[in-house]
Amino acid sequence: MVTVQKRFVSLFVCFALLLSLVPSFTATAAAKAVNVTVDGKKLTANVSPQTVNGRTFVPYRAIAEAIGATVKFDSKTNRATITKGKQTVELTVGSKTAKINGSSAKLDAAPLNVKGTLLVPLRFVGESLGVWVTWKASTSTAALETKKTIKHSLGSTTLNSVPKRAVVLFNGAVDISVLLEVKPVGAVESYIQQPFYEYIRPKLKGTKTLGDETQPNLEAIAALKPDVIIATKVRHEKIHAQLKSIAPTIVTEDLSDWQDNLQIQAQIFNKEEIAAEFLAEWKAKVADFKRKLPAKDKGAAISIIRFNPDGSARAYNAGFAYKIFKELGFSTPKQQLATGQEFITVSSLEQVSLLDGDYIFDFTTDWDGDGAVLQHQKKWTTSDLWKNLNAVKKDKYYKVNSVTWNLSGGAMAADLLLDDLYFHFDLE
Structure with a gap:
């Protein structure tokens, strides 16, 4: 019984010590101050901007007034109403839901009331007041621009x-x-x-x-x-x-x-925060792809082609997909480089060798929706001349999605294209 009592006392003391440390840690985390500038001028406020639990909070009234907005605060409801031109913003202390021109908007974290000053997450300032916000980590400064x-x-x-x-x-x-x-x-x-x-x-x-x-x-x-x-x-x-x-x-x-x-x-x-995160993930994905790519495929000659409704074909030495292949370290077929052209028109099957490479990726599009271009594609790809191409003989000819490989040309399409390459090069 004595032993059990001693263990209980020891456990209680440890728990009490742990609790005594919590307020100190929270205060330290909340005390980290940051600077705010509006169009290059340092902002002064009764309560300094600060970082709390990894998020930067800034004094909303001071910023709003610095850019010409008016602020009213209802102490009974803990609600602030900010007006700038035709823009009206409503915020409530402790609530992650705000209203911008009557429509609901979500905040990263609920506004705080610190010594009578309303502090809000930095990102929301830009979203609600229409100003640009740039975070400069080296100086712990949030730079706001009204133009x-x-x-x-x-x-x-x-x-x-x-x-x-x-x-x-x-x-x-x-x-x-x-x-x-x-x-x-x-x-x-x-x-x-x-x-x-x-x-x-x-x-x-x-x-x-x-x-x-x-x-x-x-x-x-x-x-x-x-x-x-x-x-x-x-x-x-x-x-x-x-x-x-x-x-x-x-x-x-x-x-x-x-x-x-x-x-x-x-x-x-x-x-810019979303873009920076996407580009960082993209670079990591490109590095992963290059690391996993077998030695036999590093620097492989890639032919990017499509068939056209007029009965011709085209090889691409420029454009959306081409840029991605260059970033991944692939090369261009020598016979295509020799033409000196970015877009090479191949008008007859007798010239089909211009379309060859270690790999051929074909993003033919049925533009007219009548299937005619697909019939033309079939005529070429079932011919003996086509079957004699290096990539075809090695079963390295792939038909790919025309939207994400060519027609779209955006960041999300690039990511989907790279997903396809993981599949085609057996890297998944």
Whole structure:
């Protein structure tokens, strides 16, 4: 009995000591202060910004007033109402649900009341007040900007708030918008699977279609009253003047450079954290693929092709899929390089050797939906000349998804393409 009592006393003392440590740890974690700047000027407030349980909380009233908003606080309901122009935000201490213009919005963490000052998660400041927020870890500074100038292929464009009504005029940017959790008010329709590609369609309910990306409907764009238009040079340079007369317009340089396009859109929409996380995961996935790839396949010559409705075929030495293969360390077939062309037209079966490689990936699309191009594909791929190709003899010819390999051109499509390569190279 004495032994049992001693053990109980010892256990109780240990538990008491453990409890005594908890408040000290919490206080230490909550005491880490951070700086906030608004358009380069340091913000001063009665309560300093601070990091609590890994999240940065900032004084909402001080920030709101610094950018010209008005704040009212009802001490009975612990509710703050913030108004800036046509934007109204309602917050309640202890609640993770806020309202922005009457619509519910979720917060990462509930607002805190510290010495009478309302502190909110940093990310919510940008989402609710339309300002850009950049976290600078080296100085523990949250930099807020009420305007942002975006440099692009046809100049530079200044935005006065984070856009809420975006129009997107090429398919890769539509994919990226979905990744960044931005629903455009209008977007060009997909080349097939209209109105939008099936893999992103559920996230685009309510988005208006604006015609083909090669010829978007300008009247429909204007009717939507967008606050930003995202275009791309090869498709929209000729109508740039008309577009920017409708709304601030940002024009990307390369339709197929999904990583650059992702970073540009992340800047526009204040979503750089999502983009950075995706790109970090992408780089890790690319490194994993290259590490797992057998020595016999490293640097393999990859032929990327499609068959056309006019009876010809095409090999790609540029474009979306080509860029990904180059990043993975693959090479281009020598006979294709010798042409000096980025897009090689093969007009007859007698030239079919131009399509050969160690691997052939074919993203032929049934554009017209009548099956004619598939009949043409079948005619070529059942011929003796085709069967004599190196990749075909080694059973390394693959038909792949035309949407995620070619037509979309966005970040999510890139990830799906890489998933396909894990399968085709037996790396799963």
